[in-house]
Amino acid sequence: xxxxxxxxxxxxxxxxxxxxxxxxxxxxxxxxxxxxxxxxxxxxxxxxxxxxxxxxxxxxxxxxxxxxxxxxxxxxxxxxxxxxxxxxxxxxxxxxxxxxxxxxxxxxxxxxxxxxxxxxxxxxxxxxx
Amino acid sequence: xxxxxxxxxxxxxxxxxxxxxxxxxxxxxxxxxxxxxxxxxxxxxxxxxxxxxxxxxxxxxxxxxxxxxxxxxxxxxxxxxxxxxxxxxxxxxxxxxxxxxxxxxxxxxxxxxxxxxxxxxxxxxxxxxxxxxxxxxxxxxxxxxxxxxxxxxxxxxxxxxxxxxxxxxxxxxxxxxxxxxxxxxxxxxxxxxxxxxxxxxxxxxxxxxxxxxxxxxxxxxxxxxxxxxxxxxxxxxxxxxxxxxxxxxxxxxxxxxxxxxxxxxxxxxxxxxxxxxxxxxxxxxxxxxxxxxxxxxxxxxxxxxxxxxxxxxxxxxxxxxxxxxxxxxxxxxxxxxxxxxxxxxxxxxxxxxxxxxxxxxxxxxxxxxxxxxxxxxxxxxxxxxxxxxxxxxxxxxxxxxxxxxxxxxxxxxxxxxxxxxxxxxxxxxxxxxxxxxxxxxxxxxxxxxxxxxxxxxxxxxxxxxxxxxxxxxxxxxxxxxxxxxxxx
Numbered sequence: 001x002x003x004x005x006x007x008x009x010x011x012x013x014x015x016x017x018x019x020x021x022x023x024x025x026x027x028x029x030x031x032x033x034x035x036x037x038x039x040x041x042x043x044x045x046x047x048x049x050x051x052x053x054x055x056x057x058x059x060x061x062x063x064x065x066x067x068x069x070x071x072x073x074x075x076x077x078x079x080x081x082x083x084x085x086x087x088x089x090x091x092x093x094x095x096x097x098x099x100x101x102x103x104x105x106x107x108x109x110x111x112x113x114x115x116x117x118x119x120x121x122x123x124x125x126x127x128x129x
Numbered sequence: 130x131x132x133x134x135x136x137x138x139x140x141x142x143x144x145x146x147x148x149x150x151x152x153x154x155x156x157x158x159x160x161x162x163x164x165x166x167x168x169x170x171x172x173x174x175x176x177x178x179x180x181x182x183x184x185x186x187x188x189x190x191x192x193x194x195x196x197x198x199x200x201x202x203x204x205x206x207x208x209x210x211x212x213x214x215x216x217x218x219x220x221x222x223x224x225x226x227x228x229x230x231x232x233x234x235x236x237x238x239x240x241x242x243x244x245x246x247x248x249x250x251x252x253x254x255x256x257x258x259x260x261x262x263x264x265x266x267x268x269x270x271x272x273x274x275x276x277x278x279x280x281x282x283x284x285x286x287x288x289x290x291x292x293x294x295x296x297x298x299x300x301x302x303x304x305x306x307x308x309x310x311x312x313x314x315x316x317x318x319x320x321x322x323x324x325x326x327x328x329x330x331x332x333x334x335x336x337x338x339x340x341x342x343x344x345x346x347x348x349x350x351x352x353x354x355x356x357x358x359x360x361x362x363x364x365x366x367x368x369x370x371x372x373x374x375x376x377x378x379x380x381x382x383x384x385x386x387x388x389x390x391x392x393x394x395x396x397x398x399x400x401x402x403x404x405x406x407x408x409x410x411x412x413x414x415x416x417x418x419x420x421x422x423x424x425x426x427x428x429x430x431x432x433x434x435x436x437x438x439x440x441x442x443x444x445x446x447x448x449x450x451x452x453x454x455x456x457x458x459x460x461x462x463x464x465x466x467x468x469x470x471x472x473x474x475x476x477x478x479x480x481x482x483x484x485x486x487x488x489x490x491x492x493x494x495x496x497x498x499x500x501x502x503x504x505x506x507x508x509x510x511x512x513x514x515x516x517x518x519x520x521x522x523x524x525x526x527x528x529x530x531x532x533x534x535x536x537x538x539x540x541x542x543x544x545x546x547x548x549x550x551x552x553x554x555x556x557x558x559x560x561x562x563x564x565x566x567x568x569x570x571x572x573x574x575x576x577x578x579x580x581x582x583x584x585x586x587x588x589x590x591x592x593x594x595x596x597x598x599x600x601x602x603x604x605x606x607x608x609x610x611x612x613x614x615x616x617x
Contacts, residue, residue: 016447036176043188045474045482084444088519092541096196099544102443103198106436110450111174119432123407123454 002056007034008072009059010105012079018115029112036108037101055097059086131156132612133359135341136320137328137374140207141594142581142601143365144307144315145248149605150363151318153613158357159315159322160343162366163204165308171210172292172300175433182211182298189369191469191547192484197392198546199483201367205322206308208367209594212548213295213411213429214284214304216254217591218245219599220421231557231586234567236603244599252285252305262291262409264427264457267400269414271509277418282426284413291410296429329354329479331362331378334574344479361608365581365601368550372471372583373481375554375564375571382572383564384554388469388483389588391549392491393462394499395428397438397515398506399455406430406457416505421464421590423498425505428458439515441544442522446515449523459506461498462549464590466490471553483550487540495545496537500530517544551582551593556600569604580604 010033018026041052060070062082068074074082087098109115132155136147139161150157163182170181179187184203191197202208219241227233248254261269265281272279286295288303295304302309316322326345333339338358346352364371372385412427419425428434435453439446449456469485503514507527514524519542524530554564556579563586565571569579580601582593589596 013443017450039180040186040188043186045477045480047476080444087441092194099441102440103437106440106443107433108176109433110436111176111431111433113174116174116432119450119453120407123403123405 002053003034003038005056005060005071006037006101007031008070008079009083009101010034010037010109012076012083013102013105014109015076017109018118021114021118025114029109029115032112033105033109037104040104041100051093052097052100055094134158134361134363135160135339135357135359136363136365136580137341138207138365138367138370138581139205139307139312139322140202140365140367140581141209141307141597143207143363144209144311145598145601146363146365146580146605147320148311148315148318149602149609151315151320153609157315157320158359159312159320160326160328160341160357161205161322161324162327163202163324164348165205165322165324166210166298168300168302171298172294173297175297175431178211178297189483191390191550192482193469193486195487195540195543195545197390197485199390199550200548201369201550205312205324206306208548210298210306210308211296212594214286214299215592216249216252216283216285216595219589219596220591222421223587223589227557227586230559231555231562232559232567233557233586236567236600241599241603244602245595247602248595248598251310253287254283254285255287256281256283257289257410257413258287259291261413262406263400263402263404264406264409264412265414267404267457267509268412268416268427268459268505271505271507272414272416272418274508275505277416277505279414279416279418281413282415289410291408293407293409293411293429293431295411327479328366328374329377331364331374331577339575339577361576361578361612363578363580363605365579368553368582369471369481369483371579371581372553373473376473377478380571380574383562385471387552387555388471388485388550389467389552390465390469390485390547391424391462391588391590392465392467392487392495392545393460393547394495394517394543394545395438395458395460396499396502396506396517397435397449397456397458398509398511399449399452399513399515400457400509400511401455403454404457405454407432407453412457412459419498419501422494423501424462424590425498425502426460426462428460430456430458434458438517441517441519442515445522449515459502461495461502462547463491463494463498464588469553489537492540492543493537495543496533499538500533503527503530518542519544549593551585551589552587554579554583555586556584557586568607569600576608578604578608
């Protein structure tokens, strides 16, 4: 469940990105970003790792309030609104959870070779990704 | 039989100690926690490089009311392998401050000049050899328009080929991380480097030899512990790891209580013309109009780093990624007045936890600094500035930032980072304020000497690598001379 939730979270972050690339490439980059985020979380001290897992569960529990079985089952627009609410939450741990996922996942997604190459091509005068 | 020395850490400070000790005829073992990588391993994508070259994959935040992203190298060469290669001597005024406040003696600008000159020759420090990239030229033009003092910062990358890979290890070898020249010279002089080895504790306070307990974790083999015995131990594990090692060793006096940093806020500037920052060296000009408290300069940019800078306002800013050829990254860094602590992590004593609380003046300086940064970028022709400030996704004109010159932003809205941490074990002859004497010798210990950023008495206000190397060389040469004279 946690992996599925994290995958949905990362997918929501990059949903609008690199639309010129194939769905397969974008999905591969998303999976890469999920794996990288998991590895980054694993590199944190244990109490942060536990806090991260708790936050993922809390995200799923919040989704239940909207009648969905987990964050991954929410419609995209609802996912975006929920993420935006957590990102500006008065609870620091909630904000930091979103910041951690965003920073790790976005870094890895845009450093994924096929994605980074598309920006390199654009920088060299090609089509904007 | 040669006299034995152990150097803990192979970065800016440790490498200098290893070389000088080996040249003086000592039997030197360098203990490095990370691996030994070469040019073929360098220049990888940021996520790969973080896993390979950074401590805990870059997940070493400074905790506090407003957590601050902090990274450091964990490989042979330490952070010199992953920094931008900028080189600044310690300002004279800073050295005077340290002498007055901490009793740091024999460390005036004149005292350190030969050590700076030595390091600059070893690292081929100089100016960029080719024409300035657009991101540099525009920044300089903005400073010129405003009449602000600015200069091209020397770097230890005399043959830079604009690969834009500084933070992943320079793949051409142009940047002179200490693994390029200084450590090979130390090895040629007889030093050994033990990689994948973490110092657990140091014993033998008053005995003739110190004993370093090591956890050795070579890849593909079972981990084991070993002990290294030596007449002298130089500790150069960095501002975060050195204090926890000393605390684990039972040394507590002024250890880990005074961590300082240069808090940094980065922005992306959008220009009407193409910048192509992905294919050029990072902006080379720094603005010192507001020094020593505020420094403005340029930063490394890849697609991943651009996304990182946009992350805090991602829903509003994500379309900006399509503008990447027109973007360049810049920073404001301030001389922090806040204070941090370093302790072994609760429940994981072999790990370090560092914290830092921003002082109100830090927030004021950062607010003023980002306003100044936006001013110079708009003067340079930027059409938009994307900030790392939550709730302030995009600036369209310098007028928008005028209030920040006098009214600080909310601290919790700032997405801060730093690559400069120091002063967790300050040195100087004022024992009540310091962990070690002016030459880095830990109080009440025989031959246990600090030689890294932890021993800076305070914030240098400039990139600290030159200061670290000069003080380390001064400390090790002082030890070698005294050891020879004492005949021990």
